[in-house]
Amino acid sequence: MRTIADKIETIISQYPLIQYAFCATSELVFSEKVRHICETECERYGKSWSCPPGVGEVEECRKRCQDYDRVLLYTTQAEVTDSSIFSEALASRTSHEEITREMLKEFREAGISCFALSGDSCQICSKCAYPDSCRHPDMAIPCIESYGILVVDLTEKYQIDFYTDMHTVTWFGLIFYREKDRE
Incomplete structure (x- = not known):
């Protein structure tokens, strides 16, 4: 019998992922400090459902993640x-977001309960409806940092390279899933 991880590996083998690792959600580190960067440095803070405060408090986000x-x-x-x-550099995220959406679609078609976070805020709409209702809640993918996640800790633990040079930008993604779906 194939495990969920086996199904996922079959799916992701079709995509141009550079590196990947299967991790326990309990290994994630959540910090309000990451949110502070969003608030002080990101132009989308308070303007998108995929960014704070639209995604909820860090504790709410942590609980949402730990449901998987x-x-x-x-x-x-x-x-x-x-x-x-x-x-x-920011415009280069489009292909990463498309890959993430396609993988999510395939995971769900394979019966895998999941949700994703990505390297930047959602870009489905040219202008987010925030604070009005999201027009595409089934497709929107929040930013990793908006959840207060210190992704660098996980990349170091699993030896995932953060390689960026003058001509290359590395984008990160997280897809949460359950090893065994709930009855």
Whole structure:
């Protein structure tokens, strides 16, 4: 009998993931300090359902994540002409987001209960409806940092490289799932 992880490996083998690791959700570190960066440095703070405060308090986010016992940590990379140009680096996330959505779709079609967090705030709509109701709640993918997750801790533990140079941007994603679905 195939495990959920086996099913996931079959699915993700079809995608251009650079590295990945299967982790326990209990290994994630949540911190209000990450949120402080969102609040002080991100232009989307308070303007998107995928960013604070729209995603809820860090404790709510932690509980939402811990409703799933496992998490797939993965990376994709994008080539850019100059990664120091913030707008170009940010625009390169589109393929990562498409990969994440496609993998989620396949996970769900395989009967895997899951949800995802990604490397930046949702970009489905050109302008988020926030604070009005989200137009695509089934497709929206919140930002990892918006949940207060210190993804660097997990990448170090599992030796996932954070490789970025002048022409390459690395994007991270997390897909939460249950090793055994609830009865």
